[in-house]
Amino acid sequence: MCGIYITNIPFKKDDVLVKLESISYRGPNHLGISQQNDITLGHLRLSILDLDARSNQPMSYENFQIVYNGEIYNYKEIKKELISLGYKFITESDTEVLLIGYKEWGNELLKKINGMFAFSIFNSKTRQVFSARDRLGVKPFYYYWKDGSFEICSQIQPLLKGKEINDEAVSIYLDCMFVPSPYSIVKDVYKLPPGNFMTIDIDTKSLEIKEYWNLKTVSKKQISYKKAKTELKELLYDAVKIRLQSDVPIGSFLSGGIDSALVSSIAAKVSDKKINTFSIGFNVPEFDESKKAEEYSRIINSNHKTTICKVEDVINLIPKITEVYGEPFADSSALPSLLLNSVTKEHVTVALSGDGGDESFIGYTYFDSLIKHKMIIDVPFFIRKFLSKTLFLKLINQDNYRVKNALTTRTRNDFIENIFSRKGMLLKKRKQRWMQYYQGYKTWSKDFLQKAADLNIKLWLENDSNVKVDRASMAFSVEVRSPFLDYRIVEYARALPISFRYKKGKQKRILRDLLNEHIPEEIFNQPKKGFSIPISKWMREELKNEFLTTLNDEFLNRVPNLDKKKCKKLIESHMDCSEDNSANIWKLFVLAKWYDMYDKINM
Numbered sequence: 001m002c003g004i005y006i007t008n009i010p011f012k013k014d015d016v017l018v019k020l021e022s023i024s025y026r027g028p029n030h031l032g033i034s035q036q037n038d039i040t041l042g043h044l045r046l047s048i049l050d051l052d053a054r055s056n057q058p059m060s061y062e063n064f065q066i067v068y069n070g071e072i073y074n075y076k077e078i079k080k081e082l083i084s085l086g087y088k089f090i091t092e093s094d095t096e097v098l099l100i101g102y103k104e105w106g107n108e109l110l111k112k113i114n115g116m117f118a119f120s121i122f123n124s125k126t127r128q129v130f131s132a133r134d135r136l137g138v139k140p141f142y143y144y145w146k147d148g149s150f151e152i153c154s155q156i157q158p159l160l161k162g163k164e165i166n167d168e169a170v171s172i173y174l175d176c177m178f179v180p181s182p183y184s185i186v187k188d189v190y191k192l193p194p195g196n197f198m199t200i201d202i203d204t205k206s207l208e209i210k211e212y213w214n215l216k217t218v219s220k221k222q223i224s225y226k227k228a229k230t231e232l233k234e235l236l237y238d239a240v241k242i243r244l245q246s247d248v249p250i251g252s253f254l255s256g257g258i259d260s261a262l263v264s265s266i267a268a269k270v271s272d273k274k275i276n277t278f279s280i281g282f283n284v285p286e287f288d289e290s291k292k293a294e295e296y297s298r299i300i301n302s303n304h305k306t307t308i309c310k311v312e313d314v315i316n317l318i319p320k321i322t323e324v325y326g327e328p329f330a331d332s333s334a335l336p337s338l339l340l341n342s343v344t345k346e347h348v349t350v351a352l353s354g355d356g357g358d359e360s361f362i363g364y365t366y367f368d369s370l371i372k373h374k375m376i377i378d379v380p381f382f383i384r385k386f387l388s389k390t391l392f393l394k395l396i397n398q399d400n401y402r403v404k405n406a407l408t409t410r411t412r413n414d415f416i417e418n419i420f421s422r423k424g425m426l427l428k429k430r431k432q433r434w435m436q437y438y439q440g441y442k443t444w445s446k447d448f449l450q451k452a453a454d455l456n457i458k459l460w461l462e463n464d465s466n467v468k469v470d471r472a473s474m475a476f477s478v479e480v481r482s483p484f485l486d487y488r489i490v491e492y493a494r495a496l497p498i499s500f501r502y503k504k505g506k507q508k509r510i511l512r513d514l515l516n517e518h519i520p521e522e523i524f525n526q527p528k529k530g531f532s533i534p535i536s537k538w539m540r541e542e543l544k545n546e547f548l549t550t551l552n553d554e555f556l557n558r559v560p561n562l563d564k565k566k567c568k569k570l571i572e573s574h575m576d577c578s579e580d581n582s583a584n585i586w587k588l589f590v591l592a593k594w595y596d597m598y599d600k601i602n603m
Helices: 013-021 075-084 094-111 167-176 225-242 258-270 290-300 311-325 334-344 365-377 381-388 392-397 401-408 412-420 433-438 448-474 487-495 509-515 535-540 544-550 553-558 564-575 582-601
Strands: 002-007 030-036 039-045 059-061 064-072 115-123 128-133 142-146 149-153 189-191 196-201 206-211 250-253 276-282 303-309 350-352 479-481
Touching (some): 002 115, 013 030, 013 039, 039 064, 039 115, 075 094, 167 433, 225 509, 250 334, 258 290, 258 350, 365 448, 381 401, 412 448, 448 479, 564 582
Antiparallel strands (some): 002 149, 142 189
């Protein structure tokens, strides 16, 4: 993996160097800067393919220059096609294939490539900058744009200086614990949405964004379960195999879950040598899956490394959250992800993961909640509204926010959306304008579960899961590759009947049956604990003083649209053990730490 940068703002080379060094962990093997007239390109390289200096970036070919972050898994096939057209290559990298492929096909190249990527290509003849981001938003892409001036970067930190905080984005973050694309936490800086490309014309000072890929209206396959299992198996084996291409050591993350177990099992089968696997455990039993992961490892015969996460490990990593995530990001599983990657880097530079399986194969526990509460939602709204204002709500369970959600939301779609954003938790007024960018999920399928899965793919996967994995891995210069994020698998899974993926409460049915070919079902068929940490307990005990000191009146008064009285009550009731408000307290804590970083940058 790498870090990219390009701008037409006339910064001095030393200024650009400082910007790149703030995210140097993304590419410790080479830092390159190229300046020609009013355009500056910068690149941080983490060498994975063709380790020779000839593959350093910025890379040039005729009148084109590229800065690129990612991996094109089918680059060898595209290279053969380009050679047949008469092109010659001087490297063994996918970067050169991407650059020459763009010269030959322009934006049509995007339909040919299979990978995770974010790149910009400057054409000195047309004085245009062409940029693109992969279909599912695995790789990040930030850009600043104002009055024809632009900066493009893999992370937001180099773009923060002099920018004003976006109050609306702060409220969105408090609504859903991340800042979704196309927003960013500061004004005039945006994220290029996944599956889109952007063209900047430097001379006319114009910017145009177009979509080249998106989820489509579901057309269900007329196929037997047996045939579907065979076809999916072939796809998964190929997705894993092409992700094992590397000129540096490679391994696989292995938790107690189905997805990572299946990816690691396939990798162990197709690899020509014994694979390395890595997992995180906790010294709090209800959060620990390390023993199950170790059992998987023995069955698939991998070299396994377990790291136990302790309170002090979390305390030491808290500053890293702000340092490497750049924007406020409140998924607390980022902490064990950081720890896992720090250990992994001691052994390998590339790791496979099971990320993306839950979204396509109906794996999250809230899918059960959707089915469970569907009968309530289908009751006419005026009846539900009446019931929500009576003792009925207290009788069923006053603390069950999903029951409240089912009673008080008007439609099924409202119920789905409110799972991703907790209404009225911290804010005085709640505007959900940001959801307009994700409304496609309503039209791609008529099925209730598929709609929720599609919103998961478009909203949660890009803005939470992919962000967590990219920043946690790049913080330690590790490249993570996720076979379930192969767009072919996403498209194939969506076309399968829901019953192949979810049947009578059996989540990820087809993946379970495939995993059973490698690991006996009685071993993996146990409740998953999730990749989470006992943060609720820790903030009442070992980290209590840190949280109370940070969440002071000075900070609370600074946050726009915040219900300060409610926040204080949430903190108080959590600390006295009467309620578990850890998720909202963690949101505030992370935001406070981000403000500190922002202030230091803009001193």
